[in-house]
Amino acid sequence: MIPDNQEEQRLLIAEYVLGLHRGEQAVEIERWLAEDEQAARQAAYWREHWVGAAELLEPARLPPGLWRRLARETGIAVPWWRGLWQSTPAWRFASAALLVALVLAVGPLRQPAPVxxxxxxxxxxxxxxxxxxxxxxxxxxxxxxxxxxxxxxxxxxxxxxxxxxxxxxxxxxxxxxxxxxxxxxxxxxxxxxxxxxxxxxxxxxxxxxxxxxxxxxxxxxxxxxx
Incomplete structure (x- = not known):
């Protein structure tokens, strides 16, 4: 269900652009974006800035134990994520999405200097x-x-x-x-x-x-x- 609160809508669109919604919920959001011009502009804004953020990331191999933690905390099956490592652009975008998902789910792992x-x-x-x-x-x-x-x-x-x-x-x-x-x-x-x-x-x-x-x-x- 699409929330009425504008801040909740903004967060929902950001999560959708990052691929954090699936199934019927994703279909409902897609229908909403197709019908609501302002929501579609917000989605375009988030795509632009998340891709810009992903471009700043450099590949790094994660320890096997972290995969199990990610699967447990986010509910995302590990094999689905491992398939993204075959493509560097896909890996960078997935990494940005994964970072935001972790912050939303379990809080920041550390507090870096702002970039x-x-x-x-x-x-x-x-x-x-x-x-x-x-x-x-x-x-x-x-x-x-x-x-x-x-x-x-x-x-x-x-x-x-x-x-x-x-x-x-x-x-x-x-x-x-x-x-x-x-x-x-x-x-x-x-x-x-x-x-x-x-x-x-x-x-x-x-x-x-x-x-x-x-x-x-x-x-x-x-x-x-x-």
Whole structure:
């Protein structure tokens, strides 16, 4: 049964995207997503961010005893999960799902330093991801292109911004060369929190003449804690 509470709906969609619902319940959720445009947008949001999270994971062999614990705590048959190890992309997505399932079922195994990811998209609901931001536990930020970058005129610059709170306004993180990765040290990035806004704008050569964006937004997204 689909809950009426919006927060419960959001959690239900996140669990469904991670593959934590099966059988009749999954069919009911699929029917709901097909009929409810807002719910479908939330599902697209979760798919985008879980895949971004899974890309950060590196393969590691788990001890046999942990498989038995996972089967006992989550009720998922072990052979079903072992089949995913034959594919690296499938393994990464399954690992992200497994991590969230464990947190929901038995609580976090440890409390790591926070790591954030941001997927920057061009404005518009149907836009494809253009850049990915990852913030390491030491505070360093890496900006990585995800798609073919447009060629901009030589008399224009692409500028990187973040907005920590509305009272202080946006803060420049420097200029970006389209199609090339960029690493920004922690002292320049400053603190990062969940929901923090990041964007790339098209500015005059050398950057915005004001301490704020003056040109159109090219890509925009918000930080998600992993």
């Amino acid at each position: 954030y990811t941001v997927v920057l998209q061009a404005p518009g609901e149907a836009a494809q991801p253009g850049w990915r931001i990852t913030v390491a536990d030491n505070g360093d930020l890496q900006l990585t292109p995800l798609a073919q970058q447009a060629d901009y005129r030589a008399d224009r610059s692409v500028q990187f911004w973040t907005l920590e709170n509305n009272a202080e306004g946006p803060r420049s993180l420097g200029l970006v060369e389209p199609g090339r990765s960029l690493v920004i040290p922690a002292e320049q990035v400053g603190g990062v929190e969940s929901g923090q806004l990041f964007e790339l704008t098209l500015e005059p050569p050398g950057g915005s003449p004001e301490p704020r964006p003056t040109g159109p937004v090219l890509f925009i997204g918000r930080a998600v804690a992993l």
